[in-house]
Amino acid sequence: MRLSEEGTLEIHDIDKEEELFKSSDDGFQKYLLHTSLAHIRDLRSGGNLVAHINVGKMYHKRKEGVTHTNWYVFNDFAITPIERYEARQFNLDWKMPCVLYFTRTDLSDRYNTTVQNPIDESVLLPKASLAQGSENQHRTFTPLQPNELSFEEGFPVAIDAEFVSLNQEEAEIRSDGTRTTVKPSQMSVARTTCIRGTGPMQGIPFIDDYISTQEQVVDYLTKFSGIKPGDLDVMISSKHITTLKTTYLKLKYLVNRGVIFIGHGLKKDFRVINLQVPSNQIMDTAILFSLPKQRLASLKFLAWYFLKLNIQSETHDSIEDARTALMLYEKYLELSDNGNDKTLWKSTLKELYEQGRKLNWKIPETEPNQ
Numbered sequence: 001m002r003l004s005e006e007g008t009l010e011i012h013d014i015d016k017e018e019e020l021f022k023s024s025d026d027g028f029q030k031y032l033l034h035t036s037l038a039h040i041r042d043l044r045s046g047g048n049l050v051a052h053i054n055v056g057k058m059y060h061k062r063k064e065g066v067t068h069t070n071w072y073v074f075n076d077f078a079i080t081p082i083e084r085y086e087a088r089q090f091n092l093d094w095k096m097p098c099v100l101y102f103t104r105t106d107l108s109d110r111y112n113t114t115v116q117n118p119i120d121e122s123v124l125l126p127k128a129s130l131a132q133g134s135e136n137q138h139r140t141f142t143p144l145q146p147n148e149l150s151f152e153e154g155f156p157v158a159i160d161a162e163f164v165s166l167n168q169e170e171a172e173i174r175s176d177g178t179r180t181t182v183k184p185s186q187m188s189v190a191r192t193t194c195i196r197g198t199g200p201m202q203g204i205p206f207i208d209d210y211i212s213t214q215e216q217v218v219d220y221l222t223k224f225s226g227i228k229p230g231d232l233d234v235m236i237s238s239k240h241i242t243t244l245k246t247t248y249l250k251l252k253y254l255v256n257r258g259v260i261f262i263g264h265g266l267k268k269d270f271r272v273i274n275l276q277v278p279s280n281q282i283m284d285t286a287i288l289f290s291l292p293k294q295r296l297a298s299l300k301f302l303a304w305y306f307l308k309l310n311i312q313s314e315t316h317d318s319i320e321d322a323r324t325a326l327m328l329y330e331k332y333l334e335l336s337d338n339g340n341d342k343t344l345w346k347s348t349l350k351e352l353y354e355q356g357r358k359l360n361w362k363i364p365e366t367e368p369n370q
């Protein structure tokens with residue numbers, strides 16, 4: 001497109017893509033479709049938005065070591081590669097176009113489009129709780145000291161998160177007796193704990209955030225989360241309350257610094273938090289302590305079997321769970337020669353599974369508390 005001498009906008013279609021990248025002096029600026037946004041109609045739920053985005057060369061070069069672009073559809077948590085034509089394919093009966101976003105083909109030549117990381121270490125500095133009675137709260141964590149803020153790549157951080165339910169699952173029974181989920185339950189992160197994995201203060205939390213939500217909580221899942229009514233209420237809570245954005249920025253900074261997250265069942269935790277963490281930065285004890293195609297052992301059972309600890313006796317506590325995961329990871333390093341002796345570790349896991357099957361993966365009730 002170009003602006004004519006009369007002040008009108010001239011637009012021409014280009015049939016062949018290779019013509020887009022040829023230089024010309026006719027005053028035309030060339031644009032490519034970069035993103036399309038569509039509304040998917042659904043009478044029962046009201047529908048949702050999906051985005052088709054042409055992800056650029058920088059991402060693929062960093063991830064796959066190749067230089068190319070590719071289209072993806074972003075649909076809630078699902079990110080799926082698609083063909084280019086699908087980004088321009090609409091149907092007014094069910095897929096309504098909302099936004100078409102074009103970019104100049106010479107954009108990266110004219111401007112520095114490198115994404116700079118805007119999150120710095122200041123997000124980890126101590127901040128006051130949102131709770132009205134914060135002066136009376138019992139602080140359950142020790143903030144990072146100035147000399148601890150610059151995390152080195154590979155620094156171990158034990159993490160655990162607890163969740164509450166914002167709405168119940170909706171299901172229906174079909175005529176053949178099968179149960180079908182109409183609308184899954186919606187979970188929200190309510191507490192996040194991060195613990196130092198090494199150093200003089202190893203095992204001591206530096207983050208223990210209770211996260212306030214503006215949405216109504218229908219189930220605190222106290223038996224599994226340890227969160228009680230009032231814990232997230234800024235008017236009456238004695239906990240260290242923050243916003244989701246504040247906690248998310250802390251976690252994102254840790255991801256960008258290259259720390260190694262140690263925890264149990266982290267795939268689900270990070271999915272609900274909506275945080276993308278590279279697989280080489282995750283040490284999940286649920287996976288480490290498992291055999292291929294076998295069930296995953298609970299943190300409680302692993303703690304009893306390997307550490308002789310009886311945790312989660314009444315309810316879950318994220319500090320206890322994160323600290324236990326850290327101890328299990330250290331036990332893994334001890335029993336596998338720092339992960340180098342895979343034969344020895346496989347033998348250890350076989351013994352674990354034999355014992356687990358004998359006990360039906362339940363801790364004997366006669367076992368005394370440690």
